[in-house]
Amino acid sequence: MRLTEDRYSRDRLRLDVAIRFIENEARTHTIRTWTGLSDDRIRKLYKTYLADAGRGTVVRHRGRSPHQAAHFTRTARLRHESAVFASICLMLGLARAQPGQALRRPLPDVQLAALLCQAYEAYRMLVERPIISFEHAVLLVTSLGRNEELGYGQCEHCRALVIVDRLSLRAAQCGSCAPAPGEPPRP
Secondary structure, eight states, X not given: OOHHHHHHHHHHHHHHHHHHHHHTTOOHHHHHHHHOOOXXXXXXXXXXXXXXXXXXXXXXXXXXXXXXXXXXXXXXXXXXXXXXXXXXXXXXXXXXXXTTSOOOOOOSOHHHHHHHHHHHHHHHHHSSSOOOOHHHHHHXXXXXXXXXXXXXEEOTTTOOEEEEETTXXXXXXXXXXXXXXXXXXXX
16 A cells, blocks of 8 residues: 555545534534644535535534533433443443553544544434533543543442542442432432
């Protein structure tokens, strides 16, 4: 294989991933970080392949990307959907959970970006009316990769995968095993 063919494949992958990010409503900064494309190139991709092609229903979000990892532990539904998305990431090899070790840190890279798109699209197919946006999915993957505020855990009752807040003193429980509001804790 010639060097130019390899470079063409890499550039084509960057453009394809950028279009998938745009279709998933990622912000320009996120696309730039994960693909290495310039802001101008990203805007031109949107205009050429989505807006001008009649697929202009994609919302372009502005402003700062989500940055609070505690968002994923706020409600039972968010905890459940975060665990579903994290499970998909583990199955695709986007992240690895090994007890006692830090997770593989997802460095913004085109191959990982393609896996991230695949994981998010699978999550959207599995969950009815998903509430985690693509930007929040990126935050979840990077937070789990840092292994500081959020981490993988197991429900203390059924051993299901759960996302745990490393700063919380609460026991890790999945949505099925956690007591309903007003109920006494399970023994």
